[in-house]
Amino acid sequence: MSEPPVSRGFRGKQRSSDHAARTPPGQHLVNDFPVLSAGPTPRIDLVKWRFALTDGHNKFAEWDWEQFNALPQTKIKTDIHCVTTWSKLDTEWRGVTFDDLLAAAGLDEAPTPFALMHCYGGYTTNVPVEDMLEGKAMVATRFAGEELDPEHGGPARLVVPHLYFWKSAKWIQRIEFTETDTPGFWEELGYHIYGDPWREQRYAGD
Amino acid sequence: MLATEKVQPTRKLPWRTATVREIIEETPRVRSLSLDIPDWPGHRPGQHVDIRLTSDDGYQAQRSYSIASAPEAAELLVTVERIEEGEVSPYLSSEVIVGDKFELRGPIGGHFVWSAFMTEPLFLVAGGSGVAPLMAMLRHRAAAGNKNPALLVYSSRSFDDIIYRKELAALAARSDGLKVVHTLTRQQPAGWTGEKKRIDPEMLSRVGFSPKEQPRIFICGPTQLVESAARALIELGHDAGLIKTERFGPTGA
Numbered sequence A: 001m002s003e004p005p006v007s008r009g010f011r012g013k014q015r016s017s018d019h020a021a022r023t024p025p026g027q028h029l030v031n032d033f034p035v036l037s038a039g040p041t042p043r044i045d046l047v048k049w050r051f052a053l054t055d056g057h058n059k060f061a062e063w064d065w066e067q068f069n070a071l072p073q074t075k076i077k078t079d080i081h082c083v084t085t086w087s088k089l090d091t092e093w094r095g096v097t098f099d100d101l102l103a104a105a106g107l108d109e110a111p112t113p114f115a116l117m118h119c120y121g122g123y124t125t126n127v128p129v130e131d132m133l134e135g136k137a138m139v140a141t142r143f144a145g146e147e148l149d150p151e152h153g154g155p156a157r158l159v160v161p162h163l164y165f166w167k168s169a170k171w172i173q174r175i176e177f178t179e180t181d182t183p184g185f186w187e188e189l190g191y192h193i194y195g196d197p198w199r200e201q202r203y204a205g206d
Numbered sequence B: 001m002l003a004t005e006k007v008q009p010t011r012k013l014p015w016r017t018a019t020v021r022e023i024i025e026e027t028p029r030v031r032s033l034s035l036d037i038p039d040w041p042g043h044r045p046g047q048h049v050d051i052r053l054t055s056d057d058g059y060q061a062q063r064s065y066s067i068a069s070a071p072e073a074a075e076l077l078v079t080v081e082r083i084e085e086g087e088v089s090p091y092l093s094s095e096v097i098v099g100d101k102f103e104l105r106g107p108i109g110g111h112f113v114w115s116a117f118m119t120e121p122l123f124l125v126a127g128g129s130g131v132a133p134l135m136a137m138l139r140h141r142a143a144a145g146n147k148n149p150a151l152l153v154y155s156s157r158s159f160d161d162i163i164y165r166k167e168l169a170a171l172a173a174r175s176d177g178l179k180v181v182h183t184l185t186r187q188q189p190a191g192w193t194g195e196k197k198r199i200d201p202e203m204l205s206r207v208g209f210s211p212k213e214q215p216r217i218f219i220c221g222p223t224q225l226v227e228s229a230a231r232a233l234i235e236l237g238h239d240a241g242l243i244k245t246e247r248f249g250p251t252g253a
Ligand SMILES: Cc1cc2nc3c(=O)[nH]c(=O)nc-3n(C[C@H](O)[C@H](O)[C@H](O)COP(=O)(O)OP(=O)(O)OC[C@H]3O[C@@H](n4cnc5c(N)ncnc54)[C@H](O)[C@@H]3O)c2cc1C
Pocket: A030, A032, A084, B048, B063, B064, B065, B066, B067, B078, B079, B080, B081, B082, B083, B085, B086, B087, B088, B089, B090, B129, B132, B133, B222, B246, B247, B248, B249, B250, B251
């Protein structure tokens, strides 16, 4: 690669950030919480809300809202990174870790190496199971001590913060275990199959 | 369901060097940049690019900008609104001069796209600079000679803040099925007889297509406008699966 052209007169604002070590390449820090979704925000009635673990044939477990909230709850504080280049530090989530979901479903281990998230509104995204184990992912119902807003994925969204945030599927309805890594919605449209922000895996081929 | 076309680029989207060929002052806060990009692969209306700026000491910042030009046009246009406190938009909308270079890659996104082959009515809802990707669709529609019904409902703060004002008037004057409805939410010129409230369900049902016509709907602009317009259209009976959205930010939170 040749040197990038210098943008004459461009200074930039975040060069002296104290948090440079926590900001992946090409990202900038924000204090607000931008909303990005491909379609309208679904409004989901909690009475009808269900969340399930499945594979091609079986339903391993399904919870309604009350049952889900009775599962062991975990709080995490973590940095999140959106592919549109904003990062937000120290976000606080509460929900049920993927490990606890497996345990509650009576599964000693995940049945397959990959998973595809299915969401209210039709969104999908794929995440390797390994990237969700040992506290690396949760299905969150609270953000910053409050109920999760519909715009941000409420009632419940996946949070898998070490990957770009499109992997943290909003309005999650079902985790489907798959034998192969099956591209989801954005992955089909040219976004990276894995999406590691530290390796700047934004688009296919990165 | 979110219905969409599948496109799978197989190789890395390269960073290309764009050279600013022309600068168009659209409004006091908005400029369009006409860019010359070697080996540009083409785009579909609604897609965006990532622009990356590099300072003389190597510091970089990147942001996304919609492509405002039609695929048929020779040069690529982006339209940038100045966010006063911003890092990248003040540079692109005020500092840049003709001949300046920066990096760009794309096109990106395959969901928020429209093609003139589509025959259903086209229903566009924009707020501020959110009109940019919708303008790519309207320019493409005109270039391709598509005459199916189309409507743009476009919210601006004031008359002088309307981006592409003259071109939109010219497109609407072609009598090819396009109608443009402006609403001016903060200030209206003397004698303004048009809309002057924020886009709401009443306005959308009065000026918009009926759900029976199954229009393809694209909404773009600040998050609040997109949220409220999408919600209103669903309440009016439009199929959520036919509504595509692009949110430019911020949340205000
Ligand atoms: C897919 C996509 C397409 C986009 N297309 C365009 C486009 O065609 N034209 C365009 O002008 N912008 C577009 N944007 C927005 C653009 O990417 C930048 O976010 C915007 O230019 C602000 O960048 P900045 O570096 O100037 O501000 P930042 O330094 O990122 O932000 C500074 C402050 O401004 C606030 N802010 C950020 N965006 C906005 C906003 N839109 N309105 C009000 N306040 C804001 C931030 O919350 C922050 O507090 C698009 C965004 C996306 C995701």
